[in-house]
Amino acid sequence: MASVLRQAARLASSRCLTQLSAASSTSRLGASSYNFSPSSRNASTSSTIKVQLDSNTGVAIMMFQNPPVNSMSLDFMTEFVIAWDKLELDKSCRGIILTSALPNVFSAGLDIMDMYGTTPEHRTAFWKALQELWLKVYGSGKIVVAAINGASPAGGCLMALSCDYRIMIDNPKYKIGINETKLGIVAPFWFKDCLENTVGYRMSEMSVQYGILYNSAEALKIGLVDQLVPEDKLISTATETMIKWFAIPDYARQISKAMVRKATMDKMLAGREADITNFVTFTNKDSIQKSLGMYMEMLKGRKAK
Numbered sequence: 001m002a003s004v005l006r007q008a009a010r011l012a013s014s015r016c017l018t019q020l021s022a023a024s025s026t027s028r029l030g031a032s033s034y035n036f037s038p039s040s041r042n043a044s045t046s047s048t049i050k051v052q053l054d055s056n057t058g059v060a061i062m063m064f065q066n067p068p069v070n071s072m073s074l075d076f077m078t079e080f081v082i083a084w085d086k087l088e089l090d091k092s093c094r095g096i097i098l099t100s101a102l103p104n105v106f107s108a109g110l111d112i113m114d115m116y117g118t119t120p121e122h123r124t125a126f127w128k129a130l131q132e133l134w135l136k137v138y139g140s141g142k143i144v145v146a147a148i149n150g151a152s153p154a155g156g157c158l159m160a161l162s163c164d165y166r167i168m169i170d171n172p173k174y175k176i177g178i179n180e181t182k183l184g185i186v187a188p189f190w191f192k193d194c195l196e197n198t199v200g201y202r203m204s205e206m207s208v209q210y211g212i213l214y215n216s217a218e219a220l221k222i223g224l225v226d227q228l229v230p231e232d233k234l235i236s237t238a239t240e241t242m243i244k245w246f247a248i249p250d251y252a253r254q255i256s257k258a259m260v261r262k263a264t265m266d267k268m269l270a271g272r273e274a275d276i277t278n279f280v281t282f283t284n285k286d287s288i289q290k291s292l293g294m295y296m297e298m299l300k301g302r303k304a305k
């Protein structure tokens with residue numbers, strides 16, 4: 001145990017949990033002192049990411065607004081990371097809620113147009129940006145809650161899986177899961193690891209092969225999400241949940257989080273270059289380009305019907 005703690009402390013001082021010692025303080029706010037008055041809100045906005053930070057409560061809400069479906073394009077992920085870094089450096093921010101500013105979709109996952117018909121150089125930058133985003137969210141010392149207000153396939157599901165807690169709108173039309181095989185592509189190992197860490201080995205074995213998208217009730221049943229709420233209660237529940245987490249002393253919680261996530265983080269950090277090469281080589285294949293093209297056609301054709 002002592003060596004685990006030493007390791008966790010080393011991790012804490014590494015780039016993965018950059019906020020650990022700096023931002024840590026014991027719980028400054030209990031639920032009773034929660035005040036969400038508009039005057040206490042800071043707003044910062046890029047074209048695709050909207051951030052509202054309530055410095056009284058320490059809760060930031062990061063909203064995706066990349067119409068039509070919040071696909072994770074290179075530009076979107078770059079703006080995400082810039083906004084994320086600002087919050088990480090802000091000591092008044094203790095927790096971040098991720099949600100969508102668009103109706104019916106949390107995120108459609110990776111932007112297929114960034115993978116289809118693009119150069120290897122472009123796809124290298126694209127994949128690096130995705131790795132960077134994931135390392136920041138998964139490795140954050142802050143509390144991160146996903147408020148899932150719509151469809152959340154593939155990369156959208158990964159984003160939710162990287163959070164500490166997932167709350168989804170109780171609506172069977174919203175689906176979440178790692179559906180890559182349905183597109184004729186393969187989810188990378190770290191997507192699979194995040195799923196497995198959350199729903200267990202057998203469920204992920206079935207899930208990644210079939211490319212299953214679960215509706216909200218099914219997602220709750222297998223533990224892919226933690227809670228379902230009516231649409232009008234999503235943000236208030238996410239905020240209240242966050243305030244409850246704030247009651248745990250930051251330092252102890254952050255070290256514990258680092259211990260639990262260390263193996264998954266380390267695997268990615270050690271395999272980062274190989275993962276980029278795999279992605280670029282894989283998406284260079286004619287057969288994969290063909291699958292991606294057919295999938296885009298299918299999406300567009302579906303709309304035309």
Ligand SMILES: CC/C=C\C/C=C\C/C=C\C=C\CC(=O)SCCNC(=O)CCNC(=O)[C@H](O)C(C)(C)COP(=O)(O)OP(=O)(O)OC[C@H]1O[C@@H](n2cnc3c(N)ncnc32)[C@H](O)[C@@H]1OP(=O)(O)O
Nearest residue numbers: 071108109110111112151153154155186188278279282299
């Ligand atoms: C050996 C292995 C080694 C390494 C690993 C290698 C490779 C791994 C590679 C990739 C991993 C990828 C992970 C991903 O995230 S892939 C993306 C998966 N996403 C999906 O399957 C979602 C597709 N979209 C939908 O299902 C729906 O759009 C919806 C449910 C999200 C929303 O439905 P709506 O009815 O509201 O909207 P639509 O009419 O369907 O769409 C509107 C508009 O948006 C376009 N679009 C949708 N999704 C995407 C997307 N992901 N990327 C780009 N564009 C998208 C859609 O075509 C419509 O466009 P038009 O308005 O018609 O122009």
